[in-house]
Amino acid sequence: MITLSLGSPREFSMRSRLLLFVLLALLGIPSSADAQVDTFQFDTEEQQQRFRHLSDILRCPMCQNTNLTGSTGGVAEDLRREIHRMIMEGLSDADIEQFMFDRYGDFIFYRPRLTAETLLLWFGPLIFLFIGGIVAYGIVRRATPMSDAGVPLDKSQQERLEKLLENKR
Template sequence: MIRRLFLLLAVLAFVPASLAAIDTYEFDTEEQRARFYQLSGELRCPKCQNQNIADSNSPIANDLRREIFRMLDEGQSNDQIVEFMVMRYGDFVRYKPALTAQTAVLWFAPAVFLLAGFIGLVVMLRRRQRALRSTADQHLNADEQQRLKSLLEKKSPHD
């Protein structure tokens, strides 16, 4: 009895996966197929945001895949298809947006932040070194500083 119940539950768990719709497209050439998969991999799903339309199961991704297939069938180029999608959904639909005035921040901000962080780190380290030197100098009187200087100038036996 428990075995049958377990088997029934296992079968029911896989029913939704078997009912999932699978897009099937008949391409005229292998080049069209390759272009379809390339384009659906390059374009982002407007609903899912972090998935391309090839991996998304959302209704809008299904519509976009159908639209790409239709446009490929009409003989449109990859650039024309991407331009159509950008005009319809904005630059967000592209995983790699074109370099324009609006997207310059996306391209250059990481490098600017990295450079600013490096410069900030160098400034902080130099300030710390100066602070350590000045506090060390304040703790020694003139005779001790002179003695320290002469000791540092002497060569050690290992040199």
């Protein structure tokens, strides 16, 4: 922790508040100020939740490392408006995701759909883990007999061993 010569208790609380703010900023914990979303009217809480969820999981095609919730890009603004419209028209989340997919493809999803094309993306790491496991298993299995007993000693070795044990006594 940071130690500084501290002034009055009031100053301390200012400081810790500032510190907290800096830490949160560094951690990238989103505060409500990041969201670009709160200008839409919904009939129900559930609709609003769905809107939040969809804008969180969909990626802005222009500013590629933000979701629709966080993006100030023009196209993100338009897409949020479209999501709002479709929710109000009673379309399901699956319909809305399909709408986005038809226009922007897998890129629009942070979590790509499971299709033939994305199969390697989804299971590639598992395949590598599996290969690594096999290799590790092979190495361990081959290494074991070397360190283990069970290799019979020949006659001279046996005699030497007994002599050594004798001496010990």
